[in-house]
Amino acid sequence: MAQDIFDLVILGAGPAGITAAVYAARKGLKFRMVTLDIGGQAGWSGDIENYTGYQFLTGPELVAKFQEHMDHFGIDVSMPEKVVGFKKEQKLIKITTDKDEYLAKTVIIATGKRSRKLGLDNEDQLRNRGVTYCATCDGPLFKGKVVAVIGGGNSALDAALQLVGICPKVYLINISDKLTGDKVMIDKLEKAANVEIINQAKVSKIYADNFVNAIEIITSQGSSKILLSGIFVEIGLVPNSEFASIVNKNSQQEIIIDQENKTNVKGIFAAGDVTNVIEKQIIIACGEGSKAALSAFRYLSTNNF
Amino acid sequence: MDVVKVYSTPTCPYCIQAKDYLKKKNISFEDIDVTKDESKAQEMINLTGQMGVPVIVVNDEVIIGFDRNRLSELFD
Numbered sequence: 001m002a003q004d005i006f007d008l009v010i011l012g013a014g015p016a017g018i019t020a021a022v023y024a025a026r027k028g029l030k031f032r033m034v035t036l037d038i039g040g041q042a043g044w045s046g047d048i049e050n051y052t053g054y055q056f057l058t059g060p061e062l063v064a065k066f067q068e069h070m071d072h073f074g075i076d077v078s079m080p081e082k083v084v085g086f087k088k089e090q091k092l093i094k095i096t097t098d099k100d101e102y103l104a105k106t107v108i109i110a111t112g113k114r115s116r117k118l119g120l121d122n123e124d125q126l127r128n129r130g131v132t133y134c135a136t137c138d139g140p141l142f143k144g145k146v147v148a149v150i151g152g153g154n155s156a157l158d159a160a161l162q163l164v165g166i167c168p169k170v171y172l173i174n175i176s177d178k179l180t181g182d183k184v185m186i187d188k189l190e191k192a193a194n195v196e197i198i199n200q201a202k203v204s205k206i207y208a209d210n211f212v213n214a215i216e217i218i219t220s221q222g223s224s225k226i227l228l229s230g231i232f233v234e235i236g237l238v239p240n241s242e243f244a245s246i247v248n249k250n251s252q253q254e255i256i257i258d259q260e261n262k263t264n265v266k267g268i269f270a271a272g273d274v275t276n277v278i279e280k281q282i283i284i285a286c287g288e289g290s291k292a293a294l295s296a297f298r299y300l301s302t303n304n305f
Numbered sequence: 306m307d308v309v310k311v312y313s314t315p316t317c318p319y320c321i322q323a324k325d326y327l328k329k330k331n332i333s334f335e336d337i338d339v340t341k342d343e344s345k346a347q348e349m350i351n352l353t354g355q356m357g358v359p360v361i362v363v364n365d366e367v368i369i370g371f372d373r374n375r376l377s378e379l380f381d
Contacts, residue, residue: 037371043318060318064325079373099374128357128369137317140340141356210354 005305006032008296009095009104012240013077014040015282016272017110018066019289020296025073027297032104033077034097039063040112041237041273042282044136046158051283062282083111083243091305093267105305106296109247109255109263109270110289111240113280118150118233120206130212131231135159140166142230148173148215150203151234157181157189159232164192171226172197173217175235206231239274250276261292267303269296307379309334312349312360320359323371330380 008024010017013035024031037043045059054062070077078099085096095102115133117123123131132138135149135158143166149159152174158181163170172179172189177200179186189195204223205216214227239254241247247263247270248256255263255270257277263270271277271292272285309327311334313320327334339346339358349360353369361368363379 037319038322039318043322060321063318063322067322067325077373080370081374128355130356132357134317137314137319137358138356140314140316141346141358143340143343211356 003101003103005092006030006102006104007300008032008106008108008293009034009093009102010108010110011035011083011095012040012110012112012272012274013038013079014110014112014272015042015066015285016112016274016289016292017108018070019286020108020110020271020293021075022069022073023290023293024296025075027293029297029300032102033075034081034083034095034102035077036080036082038067038077038079042066044134045282046136048282050281086243086246088246088265088267091267091303105303106267106269106299108261108289108292108296109241109244109268109274110272110285110292111274112285113237113239113273115233116236116238118203118235120203122206122208126206126208126212129210130208130229131206131233133233135162135232135234138230139163139232142167144168145229146227147171147230147232148203148226148228149232149234150174151236152176152179152181152199153234153236154181154185155236156232156234157185159234160189160195161185163232164189164195168194169228170195171228173201173203174199175202176200203231237273241274244268244270252276260295261288262295267299269299307332308362308364310337310362311335312337312339312345312362313358314338314340317358319371323359323361323376326371326373326376332380 007029008031010033043063082098092103093107139162146169148171201217201219204218207214254276257275261269269292271288273280
């Protein structure tokens with residue numbers, strides 16, 4: 001059976017991917033969206049006060065508006081669907097997922113970033129069994145329990161501040177010699193009676209039966225064990241770019257693009273936080289998504305397939 | 306008629322999306338806020354062996370997370 005050939009396949013449905021889809025729909029392209037989730041990091045954002053046109057709205061509210069915009073154009077999204085293979089075959093790009101296989105004339109990679117893991121053996125097994133990467137999502141389930149936040153930047157401080165109000169004790173375990181987040185948040189945490197900040201400490205082990213029950217940390221004084229029920233990992237982000245081995249990336253594994261969102265491979269474009277674009281902001285990701293869609297459209301109209 | 310339950314927290318974005326999705330499909334469901342009722346949180350943990358939300362129960366089937374493709378198989 002002859003396989004359908006898409007004008008465009010968009011990977012990811014965060015701000016960049018969704019905006020690209022809106023542009024693709026308006027251009028009448030035959031396209032498909034493949035994603036693990038809708039909204040990406042924007043969905044986890046708390047208060048957004050710098051998205052033009054809205055003085056204030058929350059991440060989930062913005063994502064609901066993005067969803068409405070997609071619905072308006074009848075854009076269908078396959079979710080969850082994970083890319084497992086990605087290669088160029090002559091002029092076309094072949095994308096293999098855990099559900100299907102697609103041939104496309106152009107691809108926009110807008111897969112964003114995900115939370116960095118600690119890198120411990122049983123971490124994946126214990127995800128949602130005490131290990132979590134989203135305080136906003138899962139924080140309320142740890143009400144009344146002792147928890148630790150791992151990290152020292154703004155997202156770690158934000159997570160800790162969300163937890164101080166509901167948990168009897170919050171450990172903040174930070175690998176550097178001091179916290180690096182905003183002073184306002186550090187001040188608030190230092191004032192909270194139930195927060196213990198441990199600097200220059202590394203988590204070396206997670207203990208669990210079925211659920212997490214303790215961690216081991218290593219400091220200059222040696223190792224010690226902390227009994228707790230939850231670990232909130234907030235140690236930064238990594239780009240979802242592993243599958244795209246045929247495109248050039250920088251040292252942080254971000255996909256390198258030019259000002260037209262082109263990668264080094266013809267027909268493959270990229271947009272948003274998965275790229276080396278200078279700033280990572282929702283509104284910038286949206287702008288990049290629209291640029292990538294317009295570039296892909298230009299490429300489609302100037303090439304024969 | 307399908308019996309549908311959604312275990313969720315008010316702040317989890319995928320819970321909000323999952324409930325919006327069901328509402329759009331006109332599927333009525335019992336909305337269980339596990340942050341308000343610890344026994345319901347425990348019920349969800351016993352049912353799934355994990356703490357991630359949302360958990361969507363459709364009759365006898367337990368779906369962990371907002372698996373839109375599975376929901377559309379069930380309801381479309």
